[in-house]
Amino acid sequence: MSNPATVIAAGGVVWRESHGSRQVLLVHRPRYDDWSLPKGKLAPREHVLVAARREIEEETSQQVVLGPPLGVQRYDVRKNGGTVPKLVLYWAASLAGPEQEFEPNDEVDKLEWLPVGKAKERLSYPRDVDILNCLDAVLPVESTVVILRHAEAVKRKEWSGKDTVRPLSDEGLASAERLSGVLAALGVNRIRSSDAERCAGTVTPYAASIGRRIHLHPEISEQGYEKDPSALEKVAAKAWKPGKVTLICSHRPVLPALAEALGLPVGKYATSAFMVAHRLADGRVIRERFGAP
Template identity: 40%
Template sequence: MRKGVLEVALVHRPRYDDWSWAKGKLDPGEDWATAAVRETFEETGLEVRLGPPLPEARYLMLTKSGTRGDKVVHYWAATVTGGHGRLENEIDAVEWLDVAEANIRLDYAHDRDQLRALVRAHGEGTLETWPLVVVRHAKSIPRSGWSGDDQQRPLDERGTQRAKDLVPVLTAYGITRLLTSPSVRCLDTIAPYAVQSGHDARSREGLSEEGHEAEPGRAGELVEKLLERGEPSAVCTHGPVMPAVMEVLTARLHLDGGDAVAMLERFVEARDDNLDKGEALVCHVAGVGADARIVAVERHLP
């Protein structure tokens, strides 16, 4: 936004002499959201925080072998948070344009799908959001293989790797507030991001299995407080605690638009399965407090 006017950034690629959105290819093993942030920085020099997902683009392309194949591109709305703005990777110009000028400048019809979605979300008040990420702790040593205090049970090798893999995912959404169960398997799931980002992981007994059993309403209350705060946040907890967390979020669902059905199915599946171990469920929230409503959801699976 500039002086109340919605503006978007388009990039010019001299190789094709076209104007389009910043985009690129996945690195091996890379998450879609992580790639979006990385490619945006590499092409524009701008650091961004991802907002709601936008319509994907699908079209046919020729592979290196000469055969035809589908190309799928995922897009997000994003807010600039920093960066140097130097152009370094296949881009010779970046321009901020209002919607009317962007619609004219874009060279491909499928790129206008994202522009229309941005305009619609802006008009509905669902473009400016903040993320609330629910994380189920990564895979840990099984109870049968641990003789000590269950709260001290650590992650196994796969879980430790997943905790590291979550760092760029949480970074993509600009998470600044971290709440976690005090159990080691939760603390260690969120710890790599806490260390890299410099944000403290605050432990809350109400998010532990033991605390939830003693005080079943506490986890939901903690989530309600985050909704009142409106700060990009992540909550790391356990499968048995998940229903209490998801009950609060279910009441705030306000999904609309072309992908609403798919997002609802995604949310319900995650809720009913208590999330997979190591999963991050991203809820994009518009508004705060009593007005807070979830307008988009994403699942980031291990």
């Protein structure tokens, strides 16, 4: 007999600073009469970062951006008369704007902002306290960098024009659209890209959605890197900007050197794969890798 499919869910710890104290947002679920952290199951083919943001916003009415990861919960739940494993991933989540008026619904009927210590006492499940205990260790974030390999392009052998203008394939265009939601969940607000069309085209849907221009850098194109491998250090030196979430889109041959210049681990990236790196005020860097959405 095959193992039952794992239920995948995502959520976050929504936090704010108020009167010199860090507060977190808890939700009350009338169905269970419990206090918990906002979370919910992924929709089919939904990226886990998109799901975390969506579930937080649906349950709390607050618009958020995701920060560093806080951990994973594993436990069993009842489903279809049996028991299946459940996996829940959590991120720190900060308000993306002014606090919004809460609209009670069937899933959540009450919210409450509480200081961290009181929130630990209010939470109904020790596993949620364990997640909350991780919050202070990942804050404050000074700056964030997302490095991304471009989406799938038309194959070289099928393209007769200049390589710099080789466009995304149909699958690449679809992936670029999906990436837009992921980048929104991370709150990307600075966009840097190779000047090659396949890189610029990958980040264009997101740039258009937030009304930001794409800063093109020949230094991180394949041709630019071959000509002068050290030139990308200029891009890397300006990437860690305090208070900003900077996206850098480049190519497979360039990304290892770019990662090294940023002080990040060197690795291989499939098309549309990316790394998110958060630099904390104490100098530590928290990072996580994701495949294509």
